[in-house]
Amino acid sequence: MIETKGLHRSYRIGKKSIEVLHGIDLQIYKGEKVFLCGPSGAGKTTLLYTLAGLERPELGSVYIAGTDLYQLGRKQQAAFRNRSIGYVFQNYHLLPELTALENVAVPGAIAGLNHNEAAMIALERVGLKDRADHLPSEMSGGEQQRVAIARAIVNQPNVLFADEPTGNLDSNTSKEIMEILMQLADEQGVTLVVVTHDRGLAEVGDRTLVIKDGKVT
Ligand SMILES: Nc1ncnc2c1ncn2[C@@H]1O[C@H](COP(=O)(O)OP(=O)(O)OP(=O)(O)O)[C@@H](O)[C@H]1O
Numbered sequence: 001m002i003e004t005k006g007l008h009r010s011y012r013i014g015k016k017s018i019e020v021l022h023g024i025d026l027q028i029y030k031g032e033k034v035f036l037c038g039p040s041g042a043g044k045t046t047l048l049y050t051l052a053g054l055e056r057p058e059l060g061s062v063y064i065a066g067t068d069l070y071q072l073g074r075k076q077q078a079a080f081r082n083r084s085i086g087y088v089f090q091n092y093h094l095l096p097e098l099t100a101l102e103n104v105a106v107p108g109a110i111a112g113l114n115h116n117e118a119a120m121i122a123l124e125r126v127g128l129k130d131r132a133d134h135l136p137s138e139m140s141g142g143e144q145q146r147v148a149i150a151r152a153i154v155n156q157p158n159v160l161f162a163d164e165p166t167g168n169l170d171s172n173t174s175k176e177i178m179e180i181l182m183q184l185a186d187e188q189g190v191t192l193v194v195v196t197h198d199r200g201l202a203e204v205g206d207r208t209l210v211i212k213d214g215k216v217t
């Protein structure tokens with residue numbers, strides 16, 4: 001479902017160039033639940049962005065379901081992402097002036113779907129139907145995280161990327177969020193790539209990848 005070949009990405013800070021991704025070759029299968037671990041600054045977010053089409057690699061390619069992501073034109077790529085890829089950002093990225101329901105409805109609206117109904121179904125899946133009319137500022141961190149997950153799944157993506165989806169949550173809420181993600185993979189065949197610091201949480205997955213020194217092992 002996800003295949004990469006020779007991904008390279010470096011950042012220039014002043015005169016120094018740091019190679020964050022140093023030739024990454026990956027194969028992730030349909031419906032697989034993969035965790036991505038590694039020390040802070042190792043490049044987990046950079047890799048996830050690159051896999052999701054949010055950051056073009058300097059070298060190499062990313063195939064999602066056979067589509068070469070970075071060979072698509074800008075509009076085509078945005079449409080492909082909207083349809084096939086869900087992304088839960090490291091710090092939620094909810095729009096503060098929109099309610100939970102409105103936040104979840106955004107990707108559906110872009111795709112021109114019946115977005116309110118789909119958004120309500122997605123909120124129900126993450127157990128937040130009764131918070132549909134709340135603003136992010138009126139919700140706890142765990143609730144906001146669940147809204148972000150609902151938004152990521154509203155268009156029924158084939159692939160879901162989640163960057164530290166339990167980063168700031170207590171251990172019970174973390175387990176709940178992981179269970180929701182695992183259920184999506186088990187019941188709907190979604191391919192999951194989840195970044196976590198918590199090796200314990202990663203045990204529920206099929207495979208754990210570790211990124212270090214620009215390489216994945
Ligand atoms: N836009 C940027 N400009 C310059 N350097 C960057 C940029 N984005 C990331 N980096 C650098 O690339 C490296 C990898 O960053 P990245 O955010 O991918 O790490 P991470 O593994 O997700 O870390 P964390 O666990 O803290 O979230 C870091 O050294 C970071 O400083």
Ligand SMILES: [Mg+2]
Nearest residue numbers: 044045046090
């Ligand atoms: Mg990160």
